[in-house]
Amino acid sequence: MYPRQFFIRTLLVMVTLAAVCLASHRVYSSWYAQNYPGHFLYRLLHTQVHNGDTLEEVSRQFNTAVEVDASNVTNVVKLWNSRGWSIPPEDEIWHFSHASGRGIYLQFRDGRVVNYPYFDFADPDALAQMNNDPLPPLLLRRGIWPIALVVLVLTGGVLTLCDKKSHGSASTDPRRN
Numbered sequence: 001m002y003p004r005q006f007f008i009r010t011l012l013v014m015v016t017l018a019a020v021c022l023a024s025h026r027v028y029s030s031w032y033a034q035n036y037p038g039h040f041l042y043r044l045l046h047t048q049v050h051n052g053d054t055l056e057e058v059s060r061q062f063n064t065a066v067e068v069d070a071s072n073v074t075n076v077v078k079l080w081n082s083r084g085w086s087i088p089p090e091d092e093i094w095h096f097s098h099a100s101g102r103g104i105y106l107q108f109r110d111g112r113v114v115n116y117p118y119f120d121f122a123d124p125d126a127l128a129q130m131n132n133d134p135l136p137p138l139l140l141r142r143g144i145w146p147i148a149l150v151v152l153v154l155t156g157g158v159l160t161l162c163d164k165k166s167h168g169s170a171s172t173d174p175r176r177n
Contacts, residue, residue, distance in 0.1 A: 010156075028144040032140070036128075049118075050118060
């Protein structure tokens with residue numbers, strides 16, 4: 001009996017499928033951000049921004065980052081006052097926005113996010129509905145990776161079985177022995 005091995009064809013197909021999945025993810029991400037900007041922003045704020053993140057880490061997630069004078073932005077003053085937060089003179093307030101034009105104000109102390117209400121963004125679906133933003137189809141709300149993973153696993157399994165079968169039939173071929 002031969003040890004388990006993959007044929008070159010199987011490896012090439014799996015590498016090609018992985019490349020297609022990566023390209024699909026990029027296309028999906030831009031489609032998702034363009035067609036569902038509210039949901040995209042809420043999911044981004046839920047999964048990618050946390051208290052303690054640096055200005056650079058947060059800036060990577062958005063298209064623009066602009067430092068603002070908090071005393072001149074009434075929305076910031078209202079929100080911070082309603083939550084009982086203070087803005088010491090050494091703190092900075094930055095406005096981050098995405099290509100859709102939507103954004104968020106964040107407070108930084110010593111170069112790190114503070115007073116970030118992570119729990120406010122715990123349910124991007126509910127936030128989108130509350131703000132009358134469109135929701136992506138249920139199957140695509142978690143991104144394309146779950147679908148891509150299933151395709152890769154199933155394809156890998158089928159190809160492995162086919163290789164095993166052809167490898168097994170080759171060992172019973174009297175010309176191969």
